[in-house]
Amino acid sequence: MDKEIHIRNLVYKYISNQCDGHEQDELLRHLQTPAGKWVFDEVMTSEAGKIFTKSEEIEPAVSNRLLGRLKQSMVAEEALHEQPLPFYRKRSFIQIAVATLLLLAVLAIYWFTA
Template sequence: MDKEIHIRNLVYKYISNQCNGHEQDELLRHLQTPAGKWVFDEVMTSEAGKIFTNKEEIEPAVSNRLLGRLHKSMLPEDDTLQQPVPFYRNRNFILGAAGVVVLLIAFLLYRFLA
């Protein structure tokens, strides 16, 4: 239960732009766990009315930062970046090479058997 309260406090601090870098990183680590996602969902559900009925507008920089970090935290981590496929592993190249080999074998068979 203490962990839930701690995550809840981090979410509130993050929303109010009072988190330091260490706390932000800790919150983002928690958001990658089922318990952290559940607490975040609970906080956002309970606070949605207050956030959206608040007459004071959120600064665009803060809003963009919040949305960007939250979106990034929800994406699955992929340690391997998408690398372009080398030409020799491209499907068209493999099919073309196989076609050339078949034609070469057919030509050689024709020459030696005829």
């Protein structure tokens, strides 16, 4: 529960532009865990009305920083999914290896029974 409160406080500090670099990095590490994502969703759900119905606008520096972090995380996530598979994990290699092993097994059986 203390970790949840800590993450929640980091989210509030980040939204209000009071986080230093170390706290931002810590928050981003927490957001990569299921618990951190859950806390972030809870905060955003509960505070979205308060944040976006205020008469004052969000400072451009804050909105640009938030947008930049979101873009960075999206690019990083896409890069993880676009990495090519090594040749030995591709379907065609596995099919060729299985076919070769079956052919060798059939030849071995034929050789020893003949």
